[in-house]
Amino acid sequence: MTSIPASAVTRPPVERGALAWLKKNLFRTPFDSAMTIIVLGIGVLLLAQFFQWAITQAQWTVITTNFRILLQGTYPADQGGRLGLSVALITLIAGISWGIWGKLFRATVFAFVGGVLIFIIVPAAAEGLSDAPQGTLSAYLSGQLAPLFSLLREPVMLLVGCLLIGYAVGRLGKRLNRKRAGRYTLIGWLVLIPIVFFLVRGFTDADGILPFVQTNRWGGLLLTFMLAFVAIVACFPLGILLALGRMSGGSHTLEFKAPPRWWLNPLQWLHALSIWWRNLGNYPIIKLLCIVYIEFLRGVPLVTVFFTANLIVPLALGDNNIDAVLRAMVALTLFEAAYIAEIVRGGLQALPPGQLEAAKALGLSPVQATLFITLPQALRIAIPTLVGQFITMFKDTSLVAIISLTDLLGISRSVLAQNEFIGRHREIYVFVAIVYFVFSYGMSYAARQLERSGSGAVRKLG
Amino acid sequence: MAKQGEPIITVRDLHKWYGDFHVLRGINVQVAVGEVVVICGPSGSGKSTFIRTINRLEEHERGDIIVDGIHLTNDVRNIATIRSEIGMVFQSFNLFPHLTVLQNITLAPLWVRKRPRREAEKVAQELLERVKIPEQAHKYPGQLSGGQQQRVAIARALAMQPKVMLFDEPTSALDPEMIKEVLDVMRELARSGLTMLVVTHEMGFAREVADRIIFFDKGEIVEENTPDGFFNAPKTDRAKQFLANILAH
Ligand SMILES: Nc1ncnc2c1ncn2[C@@H]1O[C@H](COP(=O)(O)OP(=O)(O)O)[C@@H](O)[C@H]1O
Ligand SMILES: [Mg+2]
Numbered sequence: 001m002t003s004i005p006a007s008a009v010t011r012p013p014v015e016r017g018a019l020a021w022l023k024k025n026l027f028r029t030p031f032d033s034a035m036t037i038i039v040l041g042i043g044v045l046l047l048a049q050f051f052q053w054a055i056t057q058a059q060w061t062v063i064t065t066n067f068r069i070l071l072q073g074t075y076p077a078d079q080g081g082r083l084g085l086s087v088a089l090i091t092l093i094a095g096i097s098w099g100i101w102g103k104l105f106r107a108t109v110f111a112f113v114g115g116v117l118i119f120i121i122v123p124a125a126a127e128g129l130s131d132a133p134q135g136t137l138s139a140y141l142s143g144q145l146a147p148l149f150s151l152l153r154e155p156v157m158l159l160v161g162c163l164l165i166g167y168a169v170g171r172l173g174k175r176l177n178r179k180r181a182g183r184y185t186l187i188g189w190l191v192l193i194p195i196v197f198f199l200v201r202g203f204t205d206a207d208g209i210l211p212f213v214q215t216n217r218w219g220g221l222l223l224t225f226m227l228a229f230v231a232i233v234a235c236f237p238l239g240i241l242l243a244l245g246r247m248s249g250g251s252h253t254l255e256f257k258a259p260p261r262w263w264l265n266p267l268q269w270l271h272a273l274s275i276w277w278r279n280l281g282n283y284p285i286i287k288l289l290c291i292v293y294i295e296f297l298r299g300v301p302l303v304t305v306f307f308t309a310n311l312i313v314p315l316a317l318g319d320n321n322i323d324a325v326l327r328a329m330v331a332l333t334l335f336e337a338a339y340i341a342e343i344v345r346g347g348l349q350a351l352p353p354g355q356l357e358a359a360k361a362l363g364l365s366p367v368q369a370t371l372f373i374t375l376p377q378a379l380r381i382a383i384p385t386l387v388g389q390f391i392t393m394f395k396d397t398s399l400v401a402i403i404s405l406t407d408l409l410g411i412s413r414s415v416l417a418q419n420e421f422i423g424r425h426r427e428i429y430v431f432v433a434i435v436y437f438v439f440s441y442g443m444s445y446a447a448r449q450l451e452r453s454g455s456g457a458v459r460k461l462g
Numbered sequence: 463m464a465k466q467g468e469p470i471i472t473v474r475d476l477h478k479w480y481g482d483f484h485v486l487r488g489i490n491v492q493v494a495v496g497e498v499v500v501i502c503g504p505s506g507s508g509k510s511t512f513i514r515t516i517n518r519l520e521e522h523e524r525g526d527i528i529v530d531g532i533h534l535t536n537d538v539r540n541i542a543t544i545r546s547e548i549g550m551v552f553q554s555f556n557l558f559p560h561l562t563v564l565q566n567i568t569l570a571p572l573w574v575r576k577r578p579r580r581e582a583e584k585v586a587q588e589l590l591e592r593v594k595i596p597e598q599a600h601k602y603p604g605q606l607s608g609g610q611q612q613r614v615a616i617a618r619a620l621a622m623q624p625k626v627m628l629f630d631e632p633t634s635a636l637d638p639e640m641i642k643e644v645l646d647v648m649r650e651l652a653r654s655g656l657t658m659l660v661v662t663h664e665m666g667f668a669r670e671v672a673d674r675i676i677f678f679d680k681g682e683i684v685e686e687n688t689p690d691g692f693f694n695a696p697k698t699d700r701a702k703q704f705l706a707n708i709l710a711h
Contacts, residue, residue, distance in 0.1 A: 259576070357519055358556035358615075362570035362622060363546035372569060377560050 054430070056140055060148040062424040063431050066415045067151050070431075073219015073406055079202075082210065083222060084158065086196045091162035093188050094446070098163070099170020100181055102449035112160050119157070123150035193233055200226060215325035219406040221435060223325070227397040227407065231332040232390050238333065239340025241277060244370065245290035246345060274367045290341070297338035303399055305335045310403045328400045336393050343385045347378030387447035391440045408432055464530055470495045470625060470657055471516065476525035478511060485511050486522070487681040493626070498658045500668040500689075503678030504704060509661045512678070513628045516659070517548045530625055546574050549619030553631040555611045557603035557618070563590070564599040567618045575622065582621070589617040593647050609640030613647055620651075627651070629660040665708060669693055677701045 015023075026036040063070070072083055098104065126146030132138035173181030200222070202210040218226060262268040297305070309331030314322050351374055359369035379386070401410030412428045415421055421428075464470045471493040478486040485508045493499055501509050514520040516527060518534060518541050527534040529544050558566050567586040571577045577585075590596045593613035595606075603611055612632055619627060629648070633641040645667050652658055652671045662668060668675060668689060675692040677685040677700075685692065685701045696702045 352554075352556075354552060354554055354556035355558065358550075358552065358558070360519060361517055361545060361548070361550040362618070363542060363574040364570060365542065368573050372573070373558055377558075380560065 053426075055145060056137065058144065058427050058430075059424060060144045060427060062415065062421045062427050064147045064151055065421075066411075069415070070220045070408065070411060071155075072222040073411060074217045075213060075219065075222060076217070079211070079213060082199050082202070086199050087155075088158060088162050089192060090196065091159050092166040092169075093185065093192055095163040095166020095168075096170035096173070096185050096188070097166075098446070098449065099167040099172075100174045100178070100185055102446075102452075104167055109164075112164065116157055116160050119149050119153040122146060123153065193229075197226075197230070215323045218325060220411045221408045223400075223405065224394070224397050224407040224409075227325070227328060227332060227400065228390075228394040230329045231336060231393060231397075234329070234333040235336040235340055235393075238337040240344050240375070242290050242294055242337060242341035243344035243348065244274075244277065244375075245286055246294060246341065247348060248287055270371065271367060274371060294338045294341050297335055298342070302332075302335050302396055303402055305331045306399060306403050309334075324403065324405055328397075328403065328405055332393065332397065336389065339389050340386065343382050343389060344375075344378060346385070347380075347382035348374055350381050351377055383447060383451050387443060391443050394440060394443070395436060408435065464495050464625075466495050466655075468495055469493065470530050471659070472526070472528040473516070474526045474528075476512070476515065476522055476527065478508075478515060478520065478522045478524075485681050486515070489525070489681075489683060491676065491683070493657060493659060495625075495657055496655045497673045498652045498660065498671055499674050499676060500672040501659065501661045501676045501678060502663065502665075502668065502704070503684075504707075507678040508681040509678050510630050513550075513630055513659055513661060516626075516628060517545050517550060519550075546570075546622055547625045549622060549624035549627045551612070551615050551619055551627065551629045551632045553634050555603070555608070555615045555635070557611055557615055559603050562600050562602055563595075563606070563614050566603065566614060567621045570618070571621050586617070586621055589620050590614075592620075592650075593617045594643070607640060608636045609643045612636065612640075612644045616644075616647055616651075626657045626659065629658065629662065631661050631663070633662065633664060663708065665693070665705075677704065679704070 027033045068077065068080075072080065075083065122141075123146045126142040129138040129142040132142060170181070170185070173184070199210065200213070200218075201215075202208075202212040204210050204212065258272070259268065262272070306328060309327050310324070313327045313330055355373055355377065356369055359373045360366075364372070397407055398409040400407050401413065404410075406414060409432060412432050415428060416425060469492045471491070473489055473491040476486055476489040477484070489512060491499075501513070503509055511520055515522045516529065516534075530547060532540050532544055534540060534544055558569070561569065564583065564586055567589060568579070568582040571582040571585065572579060587596065587599065590599055593616055595610050595613055598606060598610060598614070603614065606614065612635075616632075632648070633644050636644065641664070645664060648658075648660070648667070649671055660668075660672075670689075672689045675685075675687050675689055676683055677687070677692070677696075677698075679700050685696065685698045687697065687701075691697075692701065693705070696705060
């Protein structure tokens with residue numbers, strides 16, 4: 001029997017291109033094809049309905065008239081620049097981080113540029129149509145869409161601009177010195193947290209540079225942001241302590257051997273704190289408290305926690321005037337810390353036991369082993385779940401409307417109560433949904449990039 | 463500090479239970495400074511458990527373990543001291559995947575021994591030369607082959623300048639062509655006079671390098687012998703059976 005020499009055998013042709021993809025993924029079998037057509041049909045129908053409404057019927061004046069209040073509540077208009085600056089700073093550093101750890105795909109750039117162009121073109125195109133006869137599409141365009149788009153134009157340009165500038169800076173930093181750029185960016189995030197907080201809150205009296213703004217004037221998207229921001233920043237360390245507390249126990253008291261001038265080194269601070277915490281963990285009562293805390297808060301709805309905090313925080317502090325926003329922040333932080341604790345615990349338990357054994361065998365103390373070996377790995381494992389929880393948290397802030405705070409959703413309801421805008425539910429809820437979606441999607445996109453960048457270091461380990 | 467030829471590890475009448483299961487049943491061993499002792503025996507006979515009690519990765523219930531004059535008890539300070547004097551190499555390497563090779567090696571010298579960074583890094587680089595992978599310092603463990611990872615693990619343990627090194631089947635997780643590169647490093651260590659306790663199935667290595675062979679079965683030491691004696695004329699039937707099995711394949 002003769003056989004063809006291997007070098008003469010050619011690979012069967014591989015079908016490429018959009019058509020082949022469609023065939024393979026959507027029309028492989030008759031059933032697939034039927035499903036594809038039905039689902040696609042329904043989708044197109046719904047989208048067509050939506051757009052037909054959104055660009056020919058919707059009365060967007062409810063948004064344009066209340067634009068400022070939706071974004072910042074009754075935050076003083078002349079102080080709005082402080083908010084703009086905060087947003088710019090955060091977006092800038094987000095862009096820098098993206099440049100260092102992430103990758104910007106061409107499609108994303110097109111989406112960004114396209115998005116910005118729409119906001120520039122629509123108002124410009126409507127310019128000449130201002131005296132179109134009533135009831136025509138042109139009249140609708142200039143009367144309803146153009147004002148909305150021109151109001152959104154500046155914020156969108158600010159966001160996209162800062163993001164892209166940041167990205168370029170991050171790329172440059174990465175090229176110059178990746179390690180140092182990364183470190184400075186992390187420090188930048190840490191420094192930015194208090195800066196943003198004080199920028200928004202202010203601390204001088206009325207004629208100072210940053211006059212204090214009472215939290216009862218924070219509202220709309222600003223309030224949503226600040227609630228989520230403060231709660232995320234605060235619940236994260238609390239959740240880690242709870243997780244470690246829950247997993248602690250059965251070991252010996254540790255001593256903090258302070259090296260000279262230890263107070264100059266933040267790592268040593270952390271070290272001292274965690275030794276203290278771990279020694280507390282030797283008492284089973286602490287472990288028990290952590291378990292009770294976690295299980296209890298995971299067992300009640302957030303709304304009840306908001307209500308309770310609203311009643312109990314003033315009682316506990318003996319002060320009835322504790323500001324409502326602070327109460328909400330405390331409630332949200334305490335509630336979410338329980339979830340973060342369980343996520344972190346899951347990460348810790350997912351580690352192979354050999355990691356802790358190797359750390360012990362090298363003579364690392366349990367605190368050092370936690371700080372340098374198990375916790376960093378556990379957090380990296382937990383990133384997707386953690387970010388998922390942060391997104392949930394961002395959306396959960398909308399429940400504060402129940403304790404009469406006016407976050408983005410709460411303020412929408414008071415807008416709807418105005419005589420002029422009764423019945424404009426669709427417009428306002430569509431707007432609110434899009435705002436929530438943009439930021440939630442941004443967070444989960446960032447998390448995916450972060451995961452991918454970390455994965456090089458955590459590749460398979462035998 | 464013990465001198466050449468004096469005992470550095472003394473284990474007397476060591477017992478351990480996992481629940482009702484009596485894993486270690488009265489182990490007596492002495493290891494002298496500079497000695498290379500190979501432990502072998504069938505799987506599940508308690509070899510790993512035994513060497514893990516020496517640095518307290520497992521607690522024992524009865525008997526004494528004395529390392530370099532320090533009694534291993536529940537006292538944390540003793541445990542910490544003993545652990546920093548004993549290096550350990552695991553079957554599954556257990557490198558820290560989120561740290562570079564250099565960081566893996568310098569971590570304990572920096573934080574346990576409180577060495578200055580520059581010195582720790584210099585020592586680490588020298589150790590990487592010694593295990594013949596100086597060019598991998600800035601890679602992550604996941605980017606190395608199994609043999610390279612195990613050599614990094616050896617360097618990591620050596621960086622603490624341990625008085626004793628424990629090896630728990632260091633080559634069992636490796637592909638055949640990588641076993642040799644790890645055994646070569648271990649041979650060189652043995653020649654340099656390091657005290658070593660090695661659990662292994664590599665009988666060629668044992669015959670060549672060991673000063674003494676300890677044969678474990680069912681939680682007991684069944685035979686203690688010189689390599690020549692053990693391989694050419696085992697005293698016990700169980701050892702004969704074991705050697706027959708292991709040489710048969
Ligand atoms: N953590 C544990 N809990 C219960 N039994 C264990 C545990 N670790 C090991 N064993 C049992 O103890 C015996 C000795 O194990 P090991 O020391 O690992 O043996 P070897 O290393 O000689 O193969 C085995 O039968 C094993 O199943
Ligand atoms: Mg074993």
